[in-house]
Amino acid sequence: MKTKYYSYNIGELPEGCKLCVQGRKLVLFVTGLCSRNCFYCPISDEKKNRDVVYANEWPIKNSDDMIKEAELTEAKGAGFTGGDPLVKLDRTLSYVKLLKKRFGKKFHIHLYTSLDLVDEKTLKKLYDAGLDEIRFHPDIYNKRLWPKIMLARKFSWDFGVEIPAIPNTEKHLLISLRVRLIFLTLMNWSFLMHLLISLQGSDLFVRISFPMGLRALTSLRKSC
Numbered sequence: 533m534k535t536k537y538y539s540y541n542i543g544e545l546p547e548g549c550k551l552c553v554q555g556r557k558l559v560l561f562v563t564g565l566c567s568r569n570c571f572y573c574p575i576s577d578e579k580k581n582r583d584v585v586y587a588n589e590w591p592i593k594n595s596d597d598m599i600k601e602a603e604l605t606e607a608k609g610a611g612f613t614g615g616d617p618l619v620k621l622d623r624t625l626s627y628v629k630l631l632k633k634r635f636g637k638k639f640h641i642h643l644y645t646s647l648d649l650v651d652e653k654t655l656k657k658l659y660d661a662g663l664d665e666i667r668f669h670p671d672i673y674n675k676r677l678w679p680k681i682m683l684a685r686k687f688s689w690d691f692g693v694e695i696p697a698i699p700n701t702e703k704h705l706l707i708s709l710r711v712r713l714i715f716l717t718l719m720n721w722s723f724l725m726h727l728l729i730s731l732q733g734s735d736l737f738v739r740i741s742f743p744m745g746l747r748a749l750t751s752l753r754k755s756c
């Protein structure tokens with residue numbers, strides 16, 4: 533089904549996206565540091581590999597600046613990104629707690645991370661801090677760490693996978709996804725080509741804007 537957000541989908545939009553598509557989420561760039569170096573990394577030279585913090589593209593010096601930006605834009609939630617926010621875990625935890633304290637439990641927070649620094653202890657800290665949703669960006673060329681995705685099942689939040697829709701990678705990715713899709717609450721194929729797949733409960737949601745995504749959608753739909 534075509535959506536009014538220039539994409540296609542099956543099922544309900546994930547919570548983490550509902551406010552994003554309305555521009556109601558604060559985009560918090562926690563750090564430009566990341567343990568990976570993906571060739572398709574979309575981070576600008578001003579941010580990449582630099583420990584800088586931005587709220588809605590404004591450089592911020594401290595948490596007060598972050599709260600002020602959220603207030604000024606009347607944000608109803610936040611998306612934590614980077615870099616990998618887990619490289620600066622204490623900062624990430626403190627910002628999640630501060631936003632929840634200031635704006636309340638309903639202020640929806642989702643976070644993007646690679647799998648490299650994920651372990652159960654870290655996920656528990658994020659969950660206890662109040663994080664509502666986590667999206668993993670695994671290495672599409674090396675599946676060694678992919679089993680870590682399953683650690684997220686131990687907590688009562690939405691979780692999923694986000695990967696770039698790179699031509700010629702769909703076949704082996706779809707095989708991996710079919711195996712794991714049943715466990716995911718959300719999957720997001722994005723960056724330049726933007727394919728977003730999400731599972732919430734038994735509903736499959738797919739959002740795409742790239743031919744590879746259309747093929748993936750067709751294939752996944754058949755197998756789910």
Ligand code: SF4
Pocket residue numbers: 566567568569570572573574575614615616646669
């Ligand atoms: S994991 Fe994300 S932030 Fe890190 S290098 Fe890859 S694309 Fe960039």
